Amino acid sequence: MRIVIIGAGPAGYEAALVAAQYGAEVTLVETDGAGGNCVLYDCVPSKTFIASAGGRTAVREADQLGIQVSINEVDVDIARVHARVSALAMAQSNDIRSGLLAAGVTMLSGHARFVDESTGLALHNVEVTALDGSIINLQAEAVLIATGASPRVLPTAIPDGERILTWRQVYSLSELPEHLIIVGSGVTGAEFASAYTELGVRVTLVSSRDRVLPHEDADAAAVIEEVFDNRGVTLVKHARADLVEREGDQVRVTLADGRKIVGSHCLMTVGSVPNTVDLGLEKVGIVTGPGGFIPVDRVSRTSVAGIYAAGDCTGVLMLASVAAMQGRIAMWHFLGDGVPPLRLKTVSANVFTHPEIATVGISQAEADAGLVPCRVLMLPLATNPRAKMLGLRYGFVKIFVRPATGIVVGGVVVGPEASELILPMALAVQNRLTAKNLAYTFSVYPSLTGSITELGRQLMHFDGDLG
Numbered sequence: 001m002r003i004v005i006i007g008a009g010p011a012g013y014e015a016a017l018v019a020a021q022y023g024a025e026v027t028l029v030e031t032d033g034a035g036g037n038c039v040l041y042d043c044v045p046s047k048t049f050i051a052s053a054g055g056r057t058a059v060r061e062a063d064q065l066g067i068q069v070s071i072n073e074v075d076v077d078i079a080r081v082h083a084r085v086s087a088l089a090m091a092q093s094n095d096i097r098s099g100l101l102a103a104g105v106t107m108l109s110g111h112a113r114f115v116d117e118s119t120g121l122a123l124h125n126v127e128v129t130a131l132d133g134s135i136i137n138l139q140a141e142a143v144l145i146a147t148g149a150s151p152r153v154l155p156t157a158i159p160d161g162e163r164i165l166t167w168r169q170v171y172s173l174s175e176l177p178e179h180l181i182i183v184g185s186g187v188t189g190a191e192f193a194s195a196y197t198e199l200g201v202r203v204t205l206v207s208s209r210d211r212v213l214p215h216e217d218a219d220a221a222a223v224i225e226e227v228f229d230n231r232g233v234t235l236v237k238h239a240r241a242d243l244v245e246r247e248g249d250q251v252r253v254t255l256a257d258g259r260k261i262v263g264s265h266c267l268m269t270v271g272s273v274p275n276t277v278d279l280g281l282e283k284v285g286i287v288t289g290p291g292g293f294i295p296v297d298r299v300s301r302t303s304v305a306g307i308y309a310a311g312d313c314t315g316v317l318m319l320a321s322v323a324a325m326q327g328r329i330a331m332w333h334f335l336g337d338g339v340p341p342l343r344l345k346t347v348s349a350n351v352f353t354h355p356e357i358a359t360v361g362i363s364q365a366e367a368d369a370g371l372v373p374c375r376v377l378m379l380p381l382a383t384n385p386r387a388k389m390l391g392l393r394y395g396f397v398k399i400f401v402r403p404a405t406g407i408v409v410g411g412v413v414v415g416p417e418a419s420e421l422i423l424p425m426a427l428a429v430q431n432r433l434t435a436k437n438l439a440y441t442f443s444v445y446p447s448l449t450g451s452i453t454e455l456g457r458q459l460m461h462f463d464g465d466l467g
């Protein structure tokens with residue numbers, strides 16, 4: 001079987017590894033580097049940057065533990081931080097490339113597009129234009145589109161890479177911004193606001209809504225707002241940026257209601273657009289949906305036989321983990337393996353603010369709307385002995401269980417390393433464990449996960465026959 005994969009982000013490279021494992025002849029085409037935007041520009045660089053920012057916070061927070069280091073004595077060598085970000089991304093990309101080559105995947109560098117002469121063909125034709133302009137034609141029984149997404153650019157706020165920036169451009173700054181205005185308070189905006197304040201930068205966060213992180217758990221977002229407030233972030237709510245312009249060494253952001261904010265730099269985090277233009281989709285008869293995303297079903301099939309799509313270009317859920325799973329599912333499906341369709345209800349995700357917000361399963365908003373009947377219990381970390389020892393001031397664990405059976409259907413953790421602490425909840429949701437199962441599980445004493453087993457104990461009497 002010949003398979004062509006367009007795009008070497010998590011969706012594309014994970015799919016390539018699966019297909020190669022099954023003995024398929026796999027060609028992976030990528031305009032940039034292995035690992036895609038995820039590894040080179042988005043997820044991996046931002047999380048590496050956030051790790052450095054956390055180093056300064058550890059010093060700032062040491063005082064309450066009786067360790068005295070003046071925060072004014074802490075120097076941030078931003079050139080080294082940025083160099084580390086770039087080096088780590090490149091190393092990760094090289095690792096992925098080596099893994100793909102070792103698995104027998106053929107890697108082609110260039111821009112791929114469909115060139116089928118008519119729709120409805122059993123074999124699809126992909127043309128690859130290399131950087132030097134040379135052209136290679138490929139034919140395949142199956143094609144996976146895994147072309148990802150790019151930062152959304154507003155026509156009235158064009159990034160110049162110096163003062164008006166996308167999140168991909170911040171690592172080329174030679175100095176930390178004096179006053180950073182961040183437009184957009186979704187996950188990307190909140191993560192950068194958190195990291196820059198940790199580095200001691202003055203931040204103004206422009207939110208189009210009444211709160212930060214409008215799509216996240218409201219209790220968790222309230223914690224982040226309180227933390228931001230304590231760190232001196234100016235949060236401008238109900239504010240839509242209409243115009244962002246440079247004035248010498250400054251940037252002026254004009255809001256829809258006429259208010260103006262002046263800062264040294266502006267970071268635009270207003271979402272992403274799918275990379276689905278110039279792919280020749282019309283040649284194969286794929287029609288994109290709202291926002292330009294490629295519609296797919298739960299086994300990653302597009303409307304055209306033999307063509308699959310996975311990852312950010314589908315807009316299903318813009319996470320690396322989901323992209324990778326969609327890509328693997330596409331290959332398992334095409335190569336004839338029995339495959340369970342994608343289940344979004346078991347996806348765990350994390351916002352890498354400080355503290356972090358991790359979630360799995362159903363959300364508070366779905367519970368409040370009555371979409372899923374459930375009992376909700378929340379425990380502040382302040383009651384947890386380990387949290388007290390660590391001097392943690394913020395955070396909580398929250399669980400959602402079915403009322404009659406006690407089956408765990410969702411959870412939220414706000415705290416340090418919440419991305420790690422969510423796993424017991426994710427295991428519970430994935431395997432339909434009950435509150436009683438959690439209650440009977442040994443957690444280490446003292447530990448933050450002790451609060452998760454405590455949630456189980458407080459809810460176990462709802463377990464009924466399944467306990």
Ligand SMILES: Cc1cc2nc3c(=O)[nH]c(=O)nc-3n(C[C@H](O)[C@H](O)[C@H](O)COP(=O)(O)OP(=O)(O)OC[C@H]3O[C@@H](n4cnc5c(N)ncnc54)[C@H](O)[C@@H]3O)c2cc1C
Nearest residue numbers: 007009010011031036037038112147148311312318319320
């Ligand atoms: C700032 C930021 C931080 C993030 N942090 C996280 C996180 O912590 N955890 C998480 O799970 N997710 C995170 N995400 C989301 C995650 O990065 C994406 O969900 C993930 O990158 C999607 O992977 P993908 O394979 O669909 O596409 P991408 O990673 O975007 O890769 C697509 C690749 O396709 C290539 N391509 C496009 N068109 C063509 C063509 N015609 N021919 C050849 N190649 C082509 C591109 O060059 C690109 O390399 C973050 C996103 C952002 C913006």
Ligand SMILES: NC(=O)c1ccc[n+]([C@@H]2O[C@H](COP(=O)([O-])OP(=O)(O)OC[C@H]3O[C@@H](n4cnc5c(N)ncnc54)[C@H](O)[C@@H]3O)[C@@H](O)[C@H]2O)c1
Nearest residue numbers: 184185186187188189208240241269270271318350351352
């Ligand atoms: N840790 C992670 O897993 C992680 C990190 C970053 C991004 N992501 C994923 O990437 C996707 C995109 O997230 P995102 O935060 O980049 O985008 P987003 O679309 O979620 O948020 C962008 C925000 O900008 C606002 N906005 C748009 N135009 C505006 C304007 N003119 N003025 C003010 N505000 C404006 C929107 O209302 C929205 O709230 C999400 O699915 C997210 O899960 C994940």
